[in-house]
Amino acid sequence: MPVPTETLPPRPLLRDDVYARLRDAIVDGTLAPDEQLRDGELAAWLGVSRTPVREALLELGRAGLVRATPGRSTVVAPLEERSIRDAQSVVAAMHALAVREAVPNLTAAHLDRMRAANAAFAAAQRAGDADAALRADEQFHAVALEAAGNAAVGAVIAQYEPVLHRAERLRFASHEGAASIARHERLIELCAAGDAEGAAAVAEHTWQSLAAAPAASVPTPTQEPA
Template sequence: MPVPIETLAPRPLLRDEVFARLRDAIVDGTLAPGEQLRDGDVATWLGVSRTPVREALLELGRAGLVRALPGRSTVVSPLEERSLRDAQAVVAAMHRLVVQQAVPLMTPADIDRMRNANDRFADAQAAGDADAALAADEDFHAVALDVSGNAAARAVIAQYEPVLHRAERLRFASVEGRDSVARHARLIDLCASGDAEAAASVAEQTWQTLTVEAPGSEDPEPRPEETP
C-alpha cells in the first residue's frame, strides 16, 4: 500500500505525563523529602495503571529526584548539597553552550520574549510569588534553548534542571532571587548586541550563582504511609 501522506500528531506517553506530574509535585514541595512513593498509591492518585508509574519512578531516579531504599519503598530524595552542586555544574555549562549558539540566530522577537519573561519574573519577585517566578525564569531561559535547536543540550537540561528547581524555589523567595532580575537584564543586553561570548559567560554565571546549600543534607526518615 502507498505510504499515507497524513500523519498522526504525536501524543505524549502516559509515562511522560506521570513523570511530569510527579516531578512538579516534588519541585513545588507537594511531595516533600522522605515522602514514600508506593506505585499503587501513586497509580490510584493519578488514575493510571502501575506500569507508567514504575517507569516514571525509574526516570525520576535517574534525575536524582527519588531514590529506592533497599527493602523499602521509593522515597523523594532529600536536598543534598553534593547532588545540587553536580547538577548545577552540568546545567550551567549547558546553558552557556546554548546561549553561545543562539545569540547569532536571535531575532528582535526573541529578544522581546526574553524581556517579557524577565518583566514577569520581576513582577513575581515583587509579589513574593515563587511559583510564578520559577515559571517566568523557565520561559526566560527557554528562549535561547529554543533558538539554538540543540536537542542534546535540551535533554541534559531536562534531566538535571528539576533538581535545581527545588533549590530555586527557596532562592526566589529570598533577597538573592531579586538579583536575578539584573542578571537577566544584562544577558538580554548582550544578546541584543550580538556578543555571544559575553552573553554565554553571563548565562553560565547566572546558574553558578544559585545557592545550593541544602537545608539538612542527612537522609530524613520516611513519612508515615499515606496516599499522595
C-alpha cells in the same frame, strides 16, 4: 485498510505525562523530601496503571529526585547540598553552551520574548509568587534553548534541571531572587549586542549563583539541621 495519510498532532506518552506530574509535585513540595512513594497510591492519585508510574519513578531516580533502596521503599530524595552542586555544574555548563550557540540565531522576536519573560519574572518577585517566578524563569531560558536548536543540550538540561528547580523555589521566595532580574537584563543586553562569549558567561554565572544561596542552608548527609 491503507494507513491514513493525514498527520495527527503528537500526543505525549503516558509515561512522560506521569513523569512530568510527579516531577512537578516534587519540585513544588506537594511530595515532600523523604516521603515514601508507593506506586499503587501514585497510580490511584494520577488515574493510571502502575506500569507508567514505575517507569516514571525509574527516570526520577536517574534525575536525582527520588531515591530507591533495593528491597525497600522509594522516597522523595532530600534536598542535599551535594546533589544541588552536582546538578548545578552540569546545568550551568549546558545553558552556557546553549546561549553561545543561540546568539547568532536570535531575532528581535526572541529578544522581545526574553524581555517579556523577565518582566513577568520581576512581577512574580514583587508579588512573592515563587511558582510564577519559576515559570517565568523557565520561559526566559527556554528562548535560548529554542534558538540554539541543540537537542542533546536540551535533553541533559531536562534531566538535571529539576533538582535545581527545587533549590530555585527557595531562592525565588527570598530577597536573593531579585538579583536574577539584573542578570537576566544583562544577558539580554549581551545577546542583543551579539556578544556570544559574554552572554554565555552570564548564563553560566546565573545558574551557578542560583543554587548557591539555598544550598548553603541545606544540610549535607553528615550534618544535622541547625
